[in-house]
Amino acid sequence: MAESFAFAIADRVLGKLGSALIQEVGLAWGVKTELEELNDTLSTIRAVLLDAEEKQATSHQLRDWLGKLKVGFYDAEDIVDEFxxxxxxxxxxASGSFKTKVCSFFSSPKSLAFNLKMGHRVKKIRGRLDKIAADKSKFNLIEGVANTPVVLSKREMTHSFVRASDVIGRDDDKENIVGLLMQPSxxxxxxxxxxxxxxxxxxxxxxxxxxNDERVVxxxxxxxxVCVSDEFDIEKLIKKILKEIRKGDESYSDSSMEQLQSHLRNALDGEKFLLVLDDVWNTDREKWLKLKHLLMDGANGSKILVTTRKKSIASIMGTFPMQEIKGLSHEDCLSVFVKCAFMDGEDKQYPTLLKIGDQIVEKCAGVxxxxxSLGSLLYSKRGERDWVSIRDSEIWELEQNEDGIMAALRLSYYDLPYHLKQCFALCSLFAKDFEFSNVVLISIWMAEGLIxxxxxxxxxxxxxxxxxxxxxxxxxxxxxxxxxPGVGYTFKMHDLVHDLxxxxxQPECLTLNFHRKDIPKRVQHAAFSDTEWPKKESEALRFLEKLTNNLKNYQEA
Known part of the structure; x- marks a missing residue:
């Protein structure tokens, strides 16, 4: 579905074609006409891309068409970058040899050969794009205008602390679990x-x-x-638990498994502890038992609180009956929606929007x-048409695997300004529960040319x-x-948002591991799983060499 940001790629290539340097290149190397024709082709296609991206969710043919275009856009960008x-x-x-005239450093025999080759490549990619663009008439696409630049909404930044008064509809669930934590083993x-x-x-x-409840504290x-997420790696989990106990004062990076288990058992011996294992996906009972045996030295009344989506995992791990939480009531969901979509008290000024919002909440199935997500999407939007378009979107009719949640998240994604779609999608290269740094993420976006x-x-x-x-x-x-304060901060993504x-x-962004034998042709951005990275430097170099050769072969194909 990387076709969703085809517009952003086309926009970026057009920006490069319009740069002063490329204009100079076109004139000096005799490819000015070819570059102008490529620019015209891209401009014509770009005009309908926003409409195409909105409609692709319900049309496999349109998705396929956008996918072919996107590959062509990337190839065009590669050519412009080479120029x-x-x-x-x-x-x-030229500067090093004091040659200052343009013609002097663009006219050598080597440069002339390069010019001819690149001129041929420009013609070839333009022909490819023209051929694909000719099919756009099949889809009845409307020419559109790009989303307006981001305007910050007047909201304070959020934080990880959960204030009980901000959580709606979970009082009974909370009291029930607190009661279980107070019980002796x-x-x-x-x-x-x-x-x-x-x-x-x-x-x-x-x-x-x-x-954070005072009684539990x-x-x-x-x-x-400890956040577990996809990988139930016992060694890593022990290190995370020890880090929580020692509050980061001691590093265990070089410790063996024998040393780690000893540190953990000694740290918990006789202590009445509460351990939260958040977002567990492991279905291997043997793995759980190996970790559990190392946690059994705590004092009587120690508790482990596990959150998971799967009942089968709860049955493997639980000693208490599973606490299955249900969706919120419609009234509670509407309260959450109003809190996200309006400023305090503002909802009373918009009875018609509130009625439409009530119908939108009904589609969210208590999640x-x-x-x-949808309340935040509609914050600051006060046109009835915007709200009706969310309520009546065809996205709701698509097959869902999380009781309507992905439909709501997709609608939020489609509403993003086009330049934010790529920035958001690139975050998929990081692991679930990854702690982003604002400084590092912005640097990555800048390096990728996404800002x-x-x-x-x-x-x-x-x-x-x-x-x-x-x-x-x-x-x-x-x-x-x-x-x-005012500079550095970290943040995370909800697992489902990461899935989104x-x-x-995909398939443009891919996380690779050392054992992967093939790399899909359409991959443009790759990350490496640190858990799979080879231990020996020679193995790592061989893997990188194989990766480079594969990518080179794909480009030449």
């Missing part, structure tokens, strides 16, 4: 309480409420919070994440901050932790 690189290289060479010193529910229901939020001498000044008199870093704040305000990011990013990024 730019060669021009800059020859300018540096019967058969073993350490008991396990599983919290089960579909994605987006608020299992983690509920666990945080319980974890006073009940346990040691508390630990708070879906409700928050656009649009004529604004602002630094790239400041524009990147606007991008992050907009994604925060739309509930794509969460759990903000301030590190340096992967859905739209």
């Amino acid at each position: 730019e690189y060669e021009a800059l290289r020859q300018k540096v060479v 019967v058969t073993e010193n350490v008991s396990v309480i599983p919290i089960v529910g579909i994605g987006g229901l608020g299992k983690t939020t509920l666990a945080k409420l319980v974890y 006073g009940q346990f001498s040691t508390k630990m919070w 708070p994440l879906a409700v928050r 656009h000044s649009s004529g604004q008199n602002a630094k790239m870093e400041d524009i990147g901050e606007r991008y992050i704040n907009e994604l925060l305000s739309r509930s794509f990011f969460q759990d903000v932790e301030q590190l340096i 990013a992967m859905f739209f990024a």
Whole structure:
């Protein structure tokens, strides 16, 4: 579904074609006409791309057409980049030998051969794009205007602390689990309480409420919070638990498994502890038992609180009956929606919008994440047409696997300004529960050419901050932790939001591991799984060489 940001790629290539350097190259190398024709072709296609991207969800043919276009756009960008690189290289060479006239460094026999080759490539890619573009008449596409640049909504930045008064509809669930935590253990010193529910229901939020409750804080001498996610790696989990106990004062990176298990058992010996294992996916009972055996030295009454989407996992791990949380009532969901879509008290000024909002909430099937996502999407939108388009979107009719949640998230994604879609999709390269740094993420976006000044008199870093704040305000990011006041902070993505990013990024963005034998042709951005990275430097170099050769072969194919 990386076709969703075909417009952004076309826009970027057009920007490069219009640069002063490429204009100079076209004139000096005799390819001015070819580059102008390529520019015209791209401009013609670009005009209908926004409409095509909105309609592709319900048309396989349109998706396929956009996919072919996107590959062509990337090939066109590669050609333009080569022109730019060669021009800059020859300018540096010319400067070093005091040749200052344009013709002097663009007229050597080597340069002439390059010019002919590149001129042929420009004609070839333009022909390809013309042929694909000819099919656009099949889809009845409407020419559109790009989304307006990001305008920050007037909201304060969020943070990871969960205030009980901000959580709606979970009082009974909270009291029930707090009660279980207060009970003494019967058969073993350490008991396990599983919290089960579909994605987006608020299992983690509920666990945080319980974890920070004053009664629970006073009940346990040691508390630990560990996010597990997809990989149930016992060694890594022990290190995370030890880090929580020691509060980061000691590093265990070089410790053997024998040393780690000893450190863990000694740290928990006689301690009445509460351990939260958040977002567990492991179905291998043997793996769980190996970790469990290392946690059994705690004092009587110690508890492990597990959050998971799967009942089968709860049955493997739990000693208490699973606590299955349900969707919120319609009334509670509407309260959440109003809180996200309006400023305090503003909903009373818009009775018609509130009625439409009530119908939108009905489609969210009691899932708070879906409700928050659409409420955030409609914040600051006061036109009835915007609200009706969300309520009546065909996206709701698509097959769903999370009780309507993905439909709501897709609608939020489609509403993003085109330049934010790529920025968001690129986040799929990071692991689930990854702790993003605003400084690092903005640097990556800048390196990928995804931050656009649009004529604004602002630094790239400041524009990147606007991008992050907009994604925060739309509930794509969460759990903000301030590190340096006014400068540095971290944040995360909900698992389902990460799934959404992967859905739209594939097959363009891919996380590779050392054992992968093939690399799909359409991959443009790759990341490496640190858990799979080879231990020996020679193996790593061989893998990188294989990766480079594969990509080169694809480009030449």
